Amino acid sequence: MQYTAIKLVKRPTLHITPDLFEVATLETPELEEGEFLLKQTHMSLDPAMKGWMMEDRNSYIPPVELGDIMRSSGVAEVVESRNDKFAVGDRVQGMIGWTEYAVSNGNGLRKLPASIPAEAVLCVLSLPGLTAYQGLMEIGKPKAGETLVVSGAAGSVGSMVGQIAKAEGLRVVGTAGTDEKCRWLEDELGFDKAINYKSDDLARQLKDATPDGVDLYFENTGGPVQHITFGRMNAHGRIIVCGMIADYNTDKPSPGPNWINMIRRRLTITGFAMPDHWDNVPAMSEKLLAYFTAGKLKYRAHKLQGLESAIEGINLLFTGGNTGKLMVEL
Amino acid sequence: MQYTAIKLVKRPTLHITPDLFEVATLETPELEEGEFLLKQTHMSLDPAMKGWMMEDRNSYIPPVELGDIMRSSGVAEVVESRNDKFAVGDRVQGMIGWTEYAVSNGNGLRKLPASIPAEAVLCVLSLPGLTAYQGLMEIGKPKAGETLVVSGAAGSVGSMVGQIAKAEGLRVVGTAGTDEKCRWLEDELGFDKAINYKSDDLARQLKDATPDGVDLYFENTGGPVQHITFGRMNAHGRIIVCGMIADYNTDKPSPGPNWINMIRRRLTITGFAMPDHWDNVPAMSEKLLAYFTAGKLKYRAHKLQGLESAIEGINLLFTGGNTGKLMVEL
Numbered sequence: 291m292q293y294t295a296i297k298l299v300k301r302p303t304l305h306i307t308p309d310l311f312e313v314a315t316l317e318t319p320e321l322e323e324g325e326f327l328l329k330q331t332h333m334s335l336d337p338a339m340k341g342w343m344m345e346d347r348n349s350y351i352p353p354v355e356l357g358d359i360m361r362s363s364g365v366a367e368v369v370e371s372r373n374d375k376f377a378v379g380d381r382v383q384g385m386i387g388w389t390e391y392a393v394s395n396g397n398g399l400r401k402l403p404a405s406i407p408a409e410a411v412l413c414v415l416s417l418p419g420l421t422a423y424q425g426l427m428e429i430g431k432p433k434a435g436e437t438l439v440v441s442g443a444a445g446s447v448g449s450m451v452g453q454i455a456k457a458e459g460l461r462v463v464g465t466a467g468t469d470e471k472c473r474w475l476e477d478e479l480g481f482d483k484a485i486n487y488k489s490d491d492l493a494r495q496l497k498d499a500t501p502d503g504v505d506l507y508f509e510n511t512g513g514p515v516q517h518i519t520f521g522r523m524n525a526h527g528r529i530i531v532c533g534m535i536a537d538y539n540t541d542k543p544s545p546g547p548n549w550i551n552m553i554r555r556r557l558t559i560t561g562f563a564m565p566d567h568w569d570n571v572p573a574m575s576e577k578l579l580a581y582f583t584a585g586k587l588k589y590r591a592h593k594l595q596g597l598e599s600a601i602e603g604i605n606l607l608f609t610g611g612n613t614g615k616l617m618v619e620l
Numbered sequence: 621m622q623y624t625a626i627k628l629v630k631r632p633t634l635h636i637t638p639d640l641f642e643v644a645t646l647e648t649p650e651l652e653e654g655e656f657l658l659k660q661t662h663m664s665l666d667p668a669m670k671g672w673m674m675e676d677r678n679s680y681i682p683p684v685e686l687g688d689i690m691r692s693s694g695v696a697e698v699v700e701s702r703n704d705k706f707a708v709g710d711r712v713q714g715m716i717g718w719t720e721y722a723v724s725n726g727n728g729l730r731k732l733p734a735s736i737p738a739e740a741v742l743c744v745l746s747l748p749g750l751t752a753y754q755g756l757m758e759i760g761k762p763k764a765g766e767t768l769v770v771s772g773a774a775g776s777v778g779s780m781v782g783q784i785a786k787a788e789g790l791r792v793v794g795t796a797g798t799d800e801k802c803r804w805l806e807d808e809l810g811f812d813k814a815i816n817y818k819s820d821d822l823a824r825q826l827k828d829a830t831p832d833g834v835d836l837y838f839e840n841t842g843g844p845v846q847h848i849t850f851g852r853m854n855a856h857g858r859i860i861v862c863g864m865i866a867d868y869n870t871d872k873p874s875p876g877p878n879w880i881n882m883i884r885r886r887l888t889i890t891g892f893a894m895p896d897h898w899d900n901v902p903a904m905s906e907k908l909l910a911y912f913t914a915g916k917l918k919y920r921a922h923k924l925q926g927l928e929s930a931i932e933g934i935n936l937l938f939t940g941g942n943t944g945k946l947m948v949e950l
Contacts, residue, residue, distance in 0.1 A: 545878060556892055
């Protein structure tokens with residue numbers, strides 16, 4: 291059977307452009323004993339992908355090799371099987387890649403309960419939810435009553451961070467790039483305050499929203515929110531650096547704040563990336579499922595249609611054009 | 621008996637100027653039961669003092685109140701006593717202040733063995749040694765074979781950091797502001813490499829001195845060393861922020877590095893100040909005494925003469941004019 295897959299054939303310099311990719315028509319192979327064939331139904335698009343395309347051998351995960359199918363996580367259904375543990379009709383989640391079909395022996399895949407919608411899997415139980423949980427709970431170690439500021443709060447990670455923090459009894463202030471996103475954060479997700487970072491009086495609004503200062507800052511964006519929030523950190527504040535989306539599309543990264551406040555307030559700043567924490571994934575998935583089942587984690591999916599929509603669509607992540615967790619429905 | 625003390629009567633805006641102080645002539649009081657009279661012999665001058673003079677209520681330690689004797693640590697001798705535990709002739713260390721004499725009930729004081737020179741007490745067993753140990757060992761958690769860069773390496777803290785790191789089997793690279801200081805670090809203290817940060821090819825020299833990248837950065841200064849070293853951090857590197865002496869005398873603190881490397885290398889940056897760690901002082905003092913007794917901690921004292929020399933002399937710390945741990949001999 292013929293299917294389509296997308297290979298990375300060139301590395302981005304600054305922007306992700308269509309010439310980086312090659313659309314290939316492939317043939318599904320005969321299955322060996324122990325193998326099964328997956329048909330992907332939902333494929334996740336994440337900001338981290340830009341890093342995976344680049345040639346930084348010192349990054350947290352090796353880049354995708356040129357000529358290989360582009361890396362991504364997704365939800366798929368078993369459509370043919372020579373493996374006892376995976377039956378036709380089973381749903382799985384894993385790093386499936388930019389492809390309609392894939393052959394697997396089960397390594398690195400996780401079986402999904404039938405009750406969870408595929409969109410929830412990609413929004414809650416995949417990279418966004420796991421990243422939010424790892425960063426906020428394992429690194430930030432929040433205490434009820436503390437104040438959290440999260441930038442990129444309407445993004446796939448940020449929206450999970452804020453909701454987990456609310457579930458844990460924190461005061462939650464988020465920043466986002468449109469008034470509509472801010473309303474969603476306040477009205478639907480229960481944020482205490484959401485602020486449009488493009489406001490003229492951003493500093494004043496952030497100050498008013500954090501009368502007791504800031505104990506935790508979850509950083510997804512960089513930019514002015516970083517500098518203002520850094521200046522409002524309380525003693526022993528913790529900053530978790532997860533993303534710097536403001537700088538992914540520039541070759542002149544903007545400077546960070548001066549470090550003197552690190553000493554005055556005895557701050558800790560920690561950068562992290564999920565590949566260091568895969569061992570913790572099963573335990574975190576349990577926690578996330580519990581929040582989700584209790585109705586505490588809402589999400590918005592922004593669905594593109596068809597595999598090839600990923601090529602242009604991924605840039606929505608860097609322009610802020612997506613309205614929810616970006617994914618491709620196949 | 622009359623004696624001299626120096627009070628803080630004005631807060632610094634940018635520089636420490638003589639008009640901030642008032643030289644007072646005081647009279648020693650009659651001792652109450654349990655009290656004793658101290659004659660200070662050596663008084664420490666430290667960069668942290670500038671922070672103690674300023675009006676930042678959010679800092680790690682309350683500022684010195686206007687009209688109070690300026691805060692400092694020192695070594696003193698008991699010259700009169702109505703306290704069973706402190707006899708005339710005993711030597712003590714503690715926060716004695718800018719004064720020739722002081723009355724104490726023993727609170728916060730530590731008795732010193734007769735065998736340790738007063739200079740060693742202020743260089744090794746006081747703030748410099750304790751700060752170095754807390755930052756490097758407790759926060760940095762170095763492993764033998766790792767590479768450390770320490771800025772302000774010829775300073776009172778930096779020189780201790782580098783020597784402790786050498787004792788623990790690290791590769792140690794230091795930066796300092798004169799060639800003479802660099803020679804001292806390499807020839808006397810055993811640093812693997814010392815670099816004059818005023819060199820034209822600082823970046824090249826730092827690169828050559830750290831062929832395997834940098835695992836730990838102990839920050840005392842800020843400035844260009846910070847930016848270059850930040851860019852050379854290895855995955856899971858740790859940065860300990862102890863001082864920013866380049867910025868203490870400016871009202872325009874220079875920007876820090878962009879945070880994207882925090883994620884790519886999963887770095888942790890921790891700011892700290894000793895007042896959070898007083899509980900750990902007895903244990904750390906033991907360790908420091910052991911290094912010192914084993915001949916592993918050398919020091920240079922820069923001694924000023926007479927209490928009033930502190931008023932102008934403290935600025936040597938901010939111009940780099942001192943050649944060793946700055947102290948006043950009384």
